[in-house]
Amino acid sequence: MENKQGLYLGMAILLLLAASALLAPLLAPHDPTRQNLDQDLLTFSNAHLMGTDKLGRDILSRTLYGGRISLLVGFTTVAISLSIGLAIGSLSGFFGGWVDQLLMRLVDILMAFPGILLAIAFTAVLGPGLDHVIFALCLIGWTGYARLVRGEILSLREQEFIQAARALGCQPIRVIVLHLLPNLLPPLLIQATFGMAAAIIGEGSLSFLGLGVEPPTPSWGAMLNEGRQFLLVAPHLTTYPGLAIMITVLGLNLLGDGLQDRLESRGR
Amino acid sequence: MKRYLLQRLLLLLPTLLGALTLVFFLIHLIPGDPVEVMLGETASAADKEELRQSLGLNQPLVAQYRSFLTGLMSGDLGRSLSEQTGVADLIRARMPATLELTICAMLVAILLSFTLAMLAARNKGSWIDRLALLFSLLGLSLPNFWLGPLLMIIFSIQLGWLPVSGRGGLDHLFLPSLTLGLAMAAILTRILRISLLRVIREDYVQTARAKGLSEKQVWLKHALRNALLSVITILSLQFGSLLAGAVITETIFSWPGIGRLTVQAIQMRDYPLVQGCVLVIATSYLLVNFLTDIFYHLVDPRITYGK
Numbered sequence: 001m002e003n004k005q006g007l008y009l010g011m012a013i014l015l016l017l018a019a020s021a022l023l024a025p026l027l028a029p030h031d032p033t034r035q036n037l038d039q040d041l042l043t044f045s046n047a048h049l050m051g052t053d054k055l056g057r058d059i060l061s062r063t064l065y066g067g068r069i070s071l072l073v074g075f076t077t078v079a080i081s082l083s084i085g086l087a088i089g090s091l092s093g094f095f096g097g098w099v100d101q102l103l104m105r106l107v108d109i110l111m112a113f114p115g116i117l118l119a120i121a122f123t124a125v126l127g128p129g130l131d132h133v134i135f136a137l138c139l140i141g142w143t144g145y146a147r148l149v150r151g152e153i154l155s156l157r158e159q160e161f162i163q164a165a166r167a168l169g170c171q172p173i174r175v176i177v178l179h180l181l182p183n184l185l186p187p188l189l190i191q192a193t194f195g196m197a198a199a200i201i202g203e204g205s206l207s208f209l210g211l212g213v214e215p216p217t218p219s220w221g222a223m224l225n226e227g228r229q230f231l232l233v234a235p236h237l238t239t240y241p242g243l244a245i246m247i248t249v250l251g252l253n254l255l256g257d258g259l260q261d262r263l264e265s266r267g268r
Numbered sequence: 269m270k271r272y273l274l275q276r277l278l279l280l281l282p283t284l285l286g287a288l289t290l291v292f293f294l295i296h297l298i299p300g301d302p303v304e305v306m307l308g309e310t311a312s313a314a315d316k317e318e319l320r321q322s323l324g325l326n327q328p329l330v331a332q333y334r335s336f337l338t339g340l341m342s343g344d345l346g347r348s349l350s351e352q353t354g355v356a357d358l359i360r361a362r363m364p365a366t367l368e369l370t371i372c373a374m375l376v377a378i379l380l381s382f383t384l385a386m387l388a389a390r391n392k393g394s395w396i397d398r399l400a401l402l403f404s405l406l407g408l409s410l411p412n413f414w415l416g417p418l419l420m421i422i423f424s425i426q427l428g429w430l431p432v433s434g435r436g437g438l439d440h441l442f443l444p445s446l447t448l449g450l451a452m453a454a455i456l457t458r459i460l461r462i463s464l465l466r467v468i469r470e471d472y473v474q475t476a477r478a479k480g481l482s483e484k485q486v487w488l489k490h491a492l493r494n495a496l497l498s499v500i501t502i503l504s505l506q507f508g509s510l511l512a513g514a515v516i517t518e519t520i521f522s523w524p525g526i527g528r529l530t531v532q533a534i535q536m537r538d539y540p541l542v543q544g545c546v547l548v549i550a551t552s553y554l555l556v557n558f559l560t561d562i563f564y565h566l567v568d569p570r571i572t573y574g575k
Contacts, residue, residue, distance in 0.1 A: 105282060109286030110290075112283050112550050112554050113290075113546070113549075113550045114507075114508025114511050114512040114549065114550070115508055115509045115511075115513065117515065117549055118290075118546075120530070120534070121291075124542055125294050125298045126298075126299065127299070197409075201411045204411055204413060205413055208516065209516070209531055221413065224417070225413075231417055235421045238414065238417045238421075239418075241414075242411075245411055246406075246409050246411070246414065247409075249411070250405065250406070250409035253405060253409055254405070
C-alpha cells in the first residue's frame with residue numbers, strides 16, 4: 001500500500017473510531033450493562049446485530065462503549081508517559097554528566113522488564129481498576145520517550161542555533177522549550193502514535209488477564225476474556241471485540257508508518 | 269575482548285540490582301496489610317503472624333532487603349503460599365515448557381520472516397512484496413490474546429486438525445508457537461526486507477555478481493549473511509516480548525509454563541510466587557541481552573561499547 005494512502009486510511013479509521021466511541025450513548029441500541037438472562041448467547045438478530053453475551057448483554061453496545069475505555073487509556077497513558085519522558089529525557093540530554101547517568105540507569109532498570117510484564121506485576125499487587133491500569137502502563141511507557149528525547153537533544157545541542165542561544169545567555173529551560181522542543185515534536189508524534197497502539201494492546205492484555213477495568217464496565221480485553229469460556233458454543237463473543245482492537249491498532253500503525261515516511265522524506 | 273566484557277558486566281550488574289530491588293518492593297506496594305490481602309480477612313491472627321514471620325515482614329525494611337538478596341545468592345526465591353513449596357522448585361519445573369514454547373515461536377518467526385522477506389526483496393514492488401508488507405502490518409496489529417482464540421476456533425474447533433490446549437507432541441505446540449511468534453515474524457519481515465534491499469545495492473554484492481556467482485549464491489551467501497546483524501538485534505530485543513507474551517499465550521492454551529504459573533499465582537494472590545516469576549523472567553531477559561552484546565562483538569569486532 002502507498003504510504004500516503006496508508007496515512008489517510010489510518011487517519012480515517014481513527015476518526016471513525018473516535019466518533020463511534022464519543023457518540024456511543026447515541027449509537028448504542030441498548031444499555032451496555034443491562035442484563036437479560038433470557039436472551040443469553042444469542043447470535044445475529046434484528047434486536048442484537050452482534051448478538052448477546054452470557055448475561056444477555058448486547059455485544060454491539062458493549063463494543064461501542066469498550067472503545068471509550070481503550071481510547072481513554074490510550075490517550076491518557078500517552079499524555080502522561082510523554083510528559084514524563086520529555087521532562088526526564090530533556091534533563092538527561094541537556095545537562096549530561098551524573099544527571100544523565102543517574103536517569104539513564106533508571107531507564108535501564110525499567111527496561112530490564114520485558115514488555116508488559118512489569119505492568120502485569122504492578123496491577124497484580126495494586127488490584128484491578130482503570131487508574132491502576134493507566135499507572136502501570138505509564139510506569140513502563142515513559143522510558144521510550146525519555147530515550148528518544150535524550151538522543152535527539154544530544155544531537156541537537158551541538159548545533160549552531162543552540163550554541164548561539166546559549167552564548168546569548170538563554171536560560172536552560174528557555175533553550176529547551178523554545179529551541180529544542182519544536183525540533184523534537186515530529187519524532188515524538190510518531191512515537192506517540194505507536195505508543196498509543198501499545199497502550200491499547202496493554203490495556204487489552206491486562207483486562208484479558210482479569211487485571212483491567214472492573215466489571216460490568218465494558219472493555220474489549222475483558223469481553224475477549226469472558227468470551228474465551230464460550231469458544232465452542234458462541235465464538236462470536238470473541239470475534240467483535242478482537243476485530244475492534246485489531247482495526248484500532250492497524251489504524252494507529254498505518255498513521256505512525258505514514259508520519260514516519262513523511263518525516264524521512266522531508267529530512268532527505 | 270576482555271575490556272569489552274568487563275565494561276558490559278559493569279553495566280549489567282547495577283541494572284540487575286535495580287531490577288531486583290524493584291521486584292523486592294512489589295510486595296510492599298500491596299495496599300493495606302499484605303498478609304491480610306494474601307490470606308483474606310477471615311484468617312486467624314496466628315496464621316497471619318506465621319505468614320508475616322515466614323515472609324520476614326515483621327523485620328525492618330533494610331533487614332528484609334538484605335535477607336532477600338542473600339536468599340537470591342543461594343537460589344532461594346521464597347516459599348509459595350498456595351503450593352506450600354519452594355518458589356524456585358516450582359519455576360524450575362515449569363521452565364522447560366516455557367523454553368520449548370519460546371524457542372519454537374522464535375523458529376516459526378524466523379522461518380516465516382526469512383521466506384517472506386527474501387521473496388519480497390527479490391520481487392520488490394510486485395504483489396509478493398505487497399503481500400509481505402500487508403502480512404507485517406496485520407501481524408503487528410493482531411494482539412495475541414485474540415489471535416490465540418481465533419486460531420483455536422479455526423484449527424481446533426471448526427477443522428478439528430489440532431488439539432485445543434495442553435502440552436504434548438508437536439501438534440500441541442503448533443498453535444501456541446504461531447500465536448506467540450506471529451508478531452515477531454511481522455517485525456522481522458519488515459526489518460529483514462529493508463536490510464536485504466540495502467545490502468543488495470552494496471559494491472561487494474555487485475562484485476560477486478560480476479564474478480559470475482549465481483543469483484541464489486549472491487542472495488544467500490552475500491545479501492542474507494550481511495543482513496543478519498540487524499536480525500540478531502531484533503531477535504534479542506524481541507526475546508523479552510516473547511517471554512512477556514508467553515504469559516498470555518500460555519494462559520490461552522493452558523500451556524504449563526512460567527507464564528501460566530504467573531497468572532495462576534496472581535489469581536491465588538500468591539505474591540511470593542508472582543515475585544519469583546517476574547524476577548526469573550526479567551533476569552533471563554537481561555542475560556539474553558548481555559549475551560547478544562557479546563555475540564555481536566564476536567561477529568563484528570568493530571562494535572565496542574563507546575560513549
